[in-house]
Amino acid sequence: MKGTGRAVLAFLAMLVMLAAAFAIGSYRGYLNEKLNVEMASGSLDEVLDARIEMGNNLLTVASRHVSQDDPLLVSIQKQLHALKGEGSISEKSAANEVLGQDSKALLTQLESLPSVQNDARDLRYVMGLLPRGFEQSEQWADAQNYNAAAAAFNDRLNGTINGYVARLLGIQPAELFEGGQGQ
Amino acid sequence: MMKRLMSIALALFLLCGITLSAGASSTAFNKAVDDLAEVLHPDLVKEISDFSGLLKQTYNMPVYIITKDFLGGKDVYAFARDTLANQAASGRPEVLVLALIIGEERYAATMAESQQDALSLDKVEGILNDTFRTPYLKDRDYNRALAAFLLELADTLEARTGRSLPPQNLLRGFAGLTPVSLPSATAKPNPGTSWLDSIFEDSQRAEETATRYEEDAQAARENKGKGISLFQIALIGFILYKIFGKKRNGRKGCGPLGWIFGTWGLSRFFGWRK
Numbered sequence: 001m002k003g004t005g006r007a008v009l010a011f012l013a014m015l016v017m018l019a020a021a022f023a024i025g026s027y028r029g030y031l032n033e034k035l036n037v038e039m040a041s042g043s044l045d046e047v048l049d050a051r052i053e054m055g056n057n058l059l060t061v062a063s064r065h066v067s068q069d070d071p072l073l074v075s076i077q078k079q080l081h082a083l084k085g086e087g088s089i090s091e092k093s094a095a096n097e098v099l100g101q102d103s104k105a106l107l108t109q110l111e112s113l114p115s116v117q118n119d120a121r122d123l124r125y126v127m128g129l130l131p132r133g134f135e136q137s138e139q140w141a142d143a144q145n146y147n148a149a150a151a152a153f154n155d156r157l158n159g160t161i162n163g164y165v166a167r168l169l170g171i172q173p174a175e176l177f178e179g180g181q182g183q
Numbered sequence: 184m185m186k187r188l189m190s191i192a193l194a195l196f197l198l199c200g201i202t203l204s205a206g207a208s209s210t211a212f213n214k215a216v217d218d219l220a221e222v223l224h225p226d227l228v229k230e231i232s233d234f235s236g237l238l239k240q241t242y243n244m245p246v247y248i249i250t251k252d253f254l255g256g257k258d259v260y261a262f263a264r265d266t267l268a269n270q271a272a273s274g275r276p277e278v279l280v281l282a283l284i285i286g287e288e289r290y291a292a293t294m295a296e297s298q299q300d301a302l303s304l305d306k307v308e309g310i311l312n313d314t315f316r317t318p319y320l321k322d323r324d325y326n327r328a329l330a331a332f333l334l335e336l337a338d339t340l341e342a343r344t345g346r347s348l349p350p351q352n353l354l355r356g357f358a359g360l361t362p363v364s365l366p367s368a369t370a371k372p373n374p375g376t377s378w379l380d381s382i383f384e385d386s387q388r389a390e391e392t393a394t395r396y397e398e399d400a401q402a403a404r405e406n407k408g409k410g411i412s413l414f415q416i417a418l419i420g421f422i423l424y425k426i427f428g429k430k431r432n433g434r435k436g437c438g439p440l441g442w443i444f445g446t447w448g449l450s451r452f453f454g455w456r457k
Contacts, residue, residue: 014441018448025451036403043396050389053255057382060253060287121323125286129252133382140393145400152404 023165030157030166037146037153037174041089044146044177048083050137051096055080057133058103061125065115072106089175093143097178103134143177150174219381220250220285222325230353234333237348239277242340244298247278248329252286252381259284262384263291271295279307281332283315283325290315302340310335330357413447420446 055076062073075098082095110116110126117123154173157163167173215235216228231248239245247270254262263282270278279294279302292307314332334354341347355361379386420443428442 014444018444018451021448021452028452033403036399040396040399040403043392043399046392047389047396049392050383053253053383053389056256057253057286121285125252129286129378129382132378136379137389140389140396145397145404149400149403 022162023169026162026165027169027171030163030171033153033156034171034174037149040146040149041174041177044141044143045092047141048092048096050140051099051134052080052083054130054133054137055083055099055103057125058106058130061122061130062106062110064122065110065113066106072102072109075102076106089177093177096141100134100138107131147176147178150176215246215248217247217249217376219376220252220283221381222250222283222285223329224326224357226353227326227330227357230351230357231329231333234337234351234354238337238340241346241348242301242344243277244294244301244340245275245278246281246333246336247275248281248283250283250285250325250381252284253383254284254287254289255382255384257384259287259289259291260293263293267293267295279336281311281329283329285325288320301343302336306339307336310339326357327359330354331359334358334360416447416450417443420444 059073059076059080062070066073079095079099079102083092083099085091087095107126107130110122116126157167157171157173163171215232216223218228231246235245235247247266249266259282262284263280266282267278267280270276270280276295277298279292279298281290281292283290290311292311293304294302294307310332314335315328320328334351337348337351352361377386379389383389421439423446424439424442428439
């Protein structure tokens, strides 16, 4: 009897230790994966600097031909401020999308202005360098790579027992970066 | 004999390669003009390169002129100082840097503190105001503005040091001071550069960041299925049982299942298996 009691205790202890090892292993495993996803997010954040530069370049040219309270100009300034700030990925994603749309609209507006038409240098910028620069910066900041990594991580986190345990222990799903379309 | 000849030929080939590349790199570092915005006449670019050599010989003050379309929001003086630091790192600490940001209509000059005994930054700013920020740039005549700047710089250095340069007829022609007929030609693209260099503050860094982002995202996406399999865990557990799990001194040890479960638990704990 004594031996049986000890065996049962040992068995229960083994189950507890296995459960603890499972939980700790799940947490550590998913924490490392989350850190890798966040590293990709950090790199994406740095690449967004190129979008900010292009936005500044567009504002430089536009300021010479439209008034400072032009709605598109004001909106682009606001989006650049959001991109430079410490906001979440969702906020930056939204700002990036609006920047893409507004920059395209502003370039179209500038193209039609007589003052730009009469200025060979600024016309070259508006019709050539600036659109190409925006296109290039969008390619660099292609969020699909990051989103694929974040979505795969979220699928594993939400679709496995390990992931369920990791979520219980505090691992949050990764945010997606939705935007960068349009310019 | 053949082998020896091949070795000598290979050594000579390598030596030529090293010499040529060293020559090329030193030429690159001694460049006087980087016309990334493609606004300067190619003959003027060549003339400035020769003129810079004369300035170095006579006044120990060569020039380095860089034109770009935009800086992406960076301050032009900070850009000029960074450019000066890069020139110093390339072995040209005494150079006078002139940064012309065409699209932003901002211009800045800077030089090392050690050079400012011969010519103060305030004086250089004055020359910049007289040439770039006033008359010629109404017509965006960058060739004329730059030629005028360099001639005025040389005149100032001559007045301060008493040493003069030979007459610069082509420069004077570009500055409109001498009726010299100039060949009509458009600016040439800078070899070894791309259009991105004129529109981003540091396009190389931007490309490297983009590559790093792609690699990080790829690594994060592939972060699955790593680690040892259940079969391997069971095998390791069984081997450990065979080594350590036998009865010793009449005492019973854990059975094979105990060792296997224990190995599995350790694998979870240390993350050997996802």
